[in-house]
Amino acid sequence: MSSTLQDAPQAGRPDADGTVEQDIRFAAPAAVLLATxxxxxxxAFLPVLLAEAARFGLGHVVAVLPAGQPHAALDAMATARGVTLHIRETTAAPRSLGALRAALPVVTDGFLLLDGAGVAESNLLALPLHAGEAPAALVMRPGPTAGWAGAAWMRAGLAASLGADEMPLHQALPPLLASGQARGLEASGRWLDPATTHALPPRPAAFLDRDGVLIVDDHYPHDPAKVQWIPGAWQAVRRLNEAGYFVFVVTNQAGVGRGYYTEATVRHLHRWMAAEMAQAGAHIDAFEYCPHHPEADVAAYRRSCHRRKPGPGMILDLMAHWPVERAGSFMIGDRSTDVAAAAAAGLPGHLFPSDDLDRMTTIILSASNFSGV
Ligand SMILES: [Mg+2]
Structure with a gap:
């Protein structure tokens, strides 16, 4: 296996050179999914929420279900996404404080709560970041006034002490805003409705070259200790996350074919990049790389490959694997081969002068016709 979809975040697998990767999910708090x-x-809907949590690298998901309720689809999605799923059965009323409390024995102090009755799309990594000094919780609300947009970051101690088990969450959480026990964050994303949402919703995508766009291209960068981030890189990715875009990295890595470093080195750098960006609430949905080169020194990598830019293969593979909307999608690269790869995939490509990625991204988004969020 030379290069595959979804290098991150995914469970480990063997590389072409025989190295078995460690699990690359983040040590992030658990997500709790509440059944209706x-x-x-x-x-139908809880697997969508689980896929959304997995997309943001949350490796542990707790699903609280009424006792005896089937969950085959949820199990299948967890397996497909490499997520550790904890099923907690309860006799408490669905979506009540009692149901939430059924999850508390297996969550960390500080977890994400997603409501099976509907959730506003959001950058899940940004929720704990925005919580900041919030006393006990950050509650997504549907507008400037109090309400419940189906998602929250919460401390376990608060969930344990909020009120009677019978109280529904939609009644228990909004008053926390008024009392100062929680901060509110206005939801800007589309509403995911269980009646109509049965798969990850289509989104436009930003395809980002890596070297010269996210990190400085100082001749085959591969060592995290020497990486220099491009100014505005993290902010740009977070801006794209919050605008509802998929964010993908597509990078030629002929350094593998030339024998400068291995695929394991590339994957290690991508894990490191993902972890660094997560600290800033920024998330890459998948890293794609092509290790081939027609004149590679390492025979196993010596070939013309449609995935190597200016070929469109990496972009097309991502578009086949993820529900990408063409409208609004684009590529940013620092070389003409990046723009050519985008054109070959039928997408606009923007040549980046390696100055400030957030400034360029802001300009591109302001001109986009994507109106999903
Ligand atoms: Mg480049």
Whole structure:
């Protein structure tokens, strides 16, 4: 296996050189998914929420279900996404404080809560970041006034002490805003409705070259200790996350074919980049790389490859694997081969002078016709 989809975040697998990668999920807090208690609806919608949590690298998901409710679809999605799924069965009323409390024995102090009755799309990594000094919780609300947009970051101690088990979450959480126990964050994303959402919703995508766009291209960068970030790189990725875009890295890595470093080195750098960006609430959905070169010194990598830019292969593979909307999608690269790869995939390509990525991204987004968020 020379290069594959979804280098991160995914569970480890062997490289061409035989190295087995460590699990590359972040040590992030668990996500808790609350069922509605309507089995057919839960079997369709909870896997969507789990896929969304997995997309942001949350490796542990707790699903609280009414006792005896089937969860085959949820199990299958967890397996497909490399997520550790904890099923907690409860006799408490669905979506009540009692149901939430059923999850507390297996969550960390500080977890993400997603409501099976509907959630506003958001940058899940940014929730704990925005919580900052919030006393106990950050509650997504549907507008400037109090309400419940289906997502929160919360401390376990608060969940344990909020009120009676029977109280529904949509009644228990909004008053925390008024009392100062929680801060509010206005939801800007589309509403994911369990009645109509049965798969990850389509989104436009930003395809980013790596060297010269996210990190300084100082001749085959591969050592995290020597990496220099391009100014505005983290901010740009977070801006794209919050605008509802998929964010993908597509990078030629002929240094593998030339024998300068291995695929394991490339994957290690991508894990490091993902972890660094996560600290700033920024998230890359997948890293794609092509290790081939027609004149590679290492015979196993010596070939013309449609994935090597200016070929469109990496972009097309991502578009086949993820629900990417063409409208609004674009590529940013620092070489003409990046722009050519985008053109070959039928997308606009923007040549980046390696100055400030957030400034360029802001300009591109302001001109985009994507109106999903
Ligand atoms: Mg480049």
């Amino acid at each position: 208690g309507q089995p057919v609806q839960d079997e």
